[in-house]
Structure formats: structure tokens, C-alpha cells
Amino acid sequence: QQQVKQSPQSLIVQKGGIPIINCAYENTAFDYFPWYQQFPGKGPALLIAIRPDVSEKKEGRFTISFNKSAKQFSLHIMDSQPGDSATYFCAASRIWGGATNKLIFGTGTLLAVQP
């Protein structure tokens, strides 16, 4: 059972376009929602993250929109560049009653930005 559902599975945009990747979750106990960027053969790199007390967060060309009532959040990449071509994972986490915050990942979106 996928606790965090991500769509689309793949996405192709032209340079300068604004790709949007969506995620949905079920567990209302989640209170931290990061996005990771992963290039082939590399480790996931933390891109941007949001807590549920805000509806939007922007860092550079990356924006997270968060809809708590719908239990959905999305990543927008402004002025996308070919160098943004990578796999993007959303994730969710909470204090799991123990001492760590394991990440639950979505299934990933393969983004290709064409020149």
C-alpha cells in the first residue's frame, strides 16, 4: 500500500516551462513534506520542504503548494532548464513515536526538460 501517491510517473516539458508534480497522502499524522531530486546513480538531494502550517513555500525556482484539507501537495519548477532533468520524489514524515523520522517516499516522477 503506497502511503504517498505521486503523479505523473513521467513528464516532458520545454525549456522555460513550468512542470508540476503532485502528491497525495492519507495519514493525517504526517507533518513534514520534502521534495528530493535524484540524478541517475546519485543519492536523493533535498530540494525543498514544507510543514502543514503554511500553504506555500518558495525557494529559488522551486515552489511547494500545500492543501491540508485535500491532503495534497505539489512541486512547481519555474523557468525549467535542461539541467533540471532528473527524478523527483515527494515524501512525508512525522515523529513516529520513537526517536527517528523515517521518510515515506512517493513513487517518483521522471522529468525531462527539452532544450
Place this chain on the structure above:
Amino acid sequence: AAGVIQSPRHLIKEKRETATLKCYPIPRHDTVYWYQQGPGQDPQFLISFYEKMQSDKGSIPDRFSAQQFSDYHSELNMSSLELGDSALYFCASSPDPNTYEQYFGPGTRLTVT
């Protein structure tokens, strides 16, 4: 800035052999997580440590064990390897368990033949 270090980067083993993966967290990070990522899959949580104690356990086979040492580095030991264990294994570290941010290493690609 210092990052998470993992070794080896690539490992080829045969079925039923044993493998040991090492992780060196970012300095002053005392919380370590291990994740397994199969081909085309999302990372799956295996196990985590805080202050050298196991703090959480995910879908980790009984054939796998792990520990965190006094210098905070961690090792993942995998025995009786199976073809299905072929995957990327990532270590991530965090300054403390109450900090959500996790920083991933470059991973170890394990191939079981």
C-alpha cells in the same frame, strides 16, 4: 560542506555471499538512516540509529543486520545474499532525531549475481 560518505560505491557479490556496507554521517550528525532503492523504485526505509541505538526498523530482512559505532558511523551487514537484494543502498544522516531534514549519501550499488 562535508557530506555523507558511503563505501564501497559499487559491490558485486554472488548468491549466498555476505556484504558489508559502510556509512559515515555528516560530522556532528548522530542519527543515521538506511534505505534500499530497487531499479526504478522509490527508496524504502530499512533501519535507523540514534546515539548508537537502533531507533526504528522497517522492511529489513532478518538476513540483514546493522549497527552504529561510537564514532557514529554505521555498517549494514547482509548475509545469504539473494538476487533480489541487488539495489542501491543509501545512508542518510540527520543532526538529531527531532530534525526532519535527512541528507543522503551517494549510495552503494550492490549487484548480486
